[in-house]
Amino acid sequence: MSTRLDDLFDILDLETAIDAGYVRAQQHPHLPLTIFNYTEKAAYERAWTPVTRQCRGLIADSNTSEIVARPFPKFFNHNETEAAALDFNEPVVVTDKADGSLGILYPTPTGWAIATRGSFVSDQAQHATALYRGKYGSWTPPPGVTVLFEIVYPENRIVLDYGATDDLILLGLVDIKTGQTLSAGAHFLGIDWPGPIVESFPHGSLAEALAAEPRANAEGLVVHLLTSDQRVKIKQADYVAMHRIVTGFTARRLWERNAVHATLAAHPDMPIKRVAQQLRLDPVEAHGIVDAGTDWLDALRAKAPEEFLAWIDATIRDQQHVAANLIAEVGATAEQLALLPRKDAAALLVDHPHRGLVFAALDGKPITAQAWASIYPAHERPFWTRTEDAA
Template identity: 45%
Template structure:
């Protein structure tokens, strides 16, 4: 980037550096270094999405790129939310609005790369994700040298290609769709139509207000809208409106059910009991190959479980995980308390104790505790979810 002609923004001008360091320490923000360049990309983590830990720092770190000196070289849209989310604040339904298509791909962030032809494209949290590498290849093969890039602007794209499909079928489309830009220094929004771009630009609709967008009919093969509500003279409030049919289809395609959550929780709770992979079959009645696959994921299993899942499903997932954990813990606590009481009351009279224990709902587990065995696997087998509880049957919380 020609620094002599472009005013610079430092991270400290944009966010509180103490809060950033705290977010990094607490793993609310992840910082990834570029493999070649003195650049870092900052992105909020799955914990922030899961627990809704939204702050000025976590909302700003959504693909933010800065160099080693802390100079911001790319500044994407800050995190924005679905219609109805309280974090949107009070929205003026009749304020002027710009309504664009909500494209169903990956966000691409153009950033300077002097070593490799001038520019490259990152995704929201990575310089080297498959989507980022594909987008950079498209940029260099199709657009590099054809675009008069304004170095003061962060260009933002939707990366659309068949292998990166989420839900919407774009019928073989493989391109970079320009969403617009952000003035890197000021944060001002720049519409796609005001930027030089020979490729496709995000469709813009004629709805003049948020109210009109909310009453628009669903469209075939569409995710919904992104609405820029211009109730602030300086910059808009961005709001997502997702179609019901898209949300339903997304639930089907993600394929994550309560049983999927149980598998990850049970395997991680019981892996200390397994010395040979075949033991998973008897321990949890789980296919050993599936159990080993989950073990291999490691401590990032939650991120793997909800990869690609929109924010509105996190509330549902949290309720499933919390309920399973609570139910398993309750069984362990109940059985342990009863076993301790029986051991105390009968004090070595095993024959008399057996009659009492056999009347307990979890008699086998009670005997195991009395004999000093771990009952984690028993508890998790006991809370295995019914087959009729996939996301598809859960009403959505779009808050």
């Protein structure tokens, strides 16, 4: 008997999640297939339910609702609350957290194809399908399971450098009917995959995996707890820092957008060129920030990796808090000194850390841009740097 969507969750819950923007359904361009994937909104709002967790590249027949591919459900970093109660001594399989795109093998009338987590036709999906058919087309996957790969090739580099590697790295299997999963690696049985298999490690428990030393040119580990069939990620701090910098999610980049929009909100008639000058920004970049619109934060969240959403919000909130406090403090100081002769006010401000801002406020000049300029973030350096080991 085939497995249908309503065997996994209530269809009304799926429809509600789609209507609320937590799940996106994409139709195959030529076949009666639909792929369901949780959205950026679900990740940002942490709207994790049986529906959103299962919709991580879930593929079903559009007419019958029969599931044709069932990937791993959404799993979390080990220190996230959604990771639930974990037995740190439970037997595990520990594998490398590969740094590419998830590839989901699914059947078509013309042969097997590969989708990515939310698309049948992404660049990565098309590349992986061509690679699979050209290199592994004679291999037949076991019946009743979904085979999952990491898609790695030079043009799909995220952070880690895999050199000229262009291949499909086997990650594991999911039994479509039961949802039971198997991890590729040292404990993997039952499949004669002729291509590369994700690297595995001898750690015997989650506790041992957490105590493992960081590796060069690595994202981290995936720990599959065998008894409970749970998975958790352990991401290396150096990888997270490098990912943030490579993808442009630095405190300075956030500051630029924060500062420009805060200045224009306080002084809407100020010319952009003047805003750029006071913030010490390239006028072209300042214009680009303005042209991107006031919904820049929503757009930023939409493309941000999930791990950075909390960091982005905290960084923006902290910057706004510091700027607002500084403006209030300078305004209060200027108000107190306004009744004094200029010479006396200047004498009192000799050692003031924001002397120029206070004088600007005393002169009735706008100080928002100057205040933001004074909290420009320090340079962020990556913890990980490329070495010969990364080649």
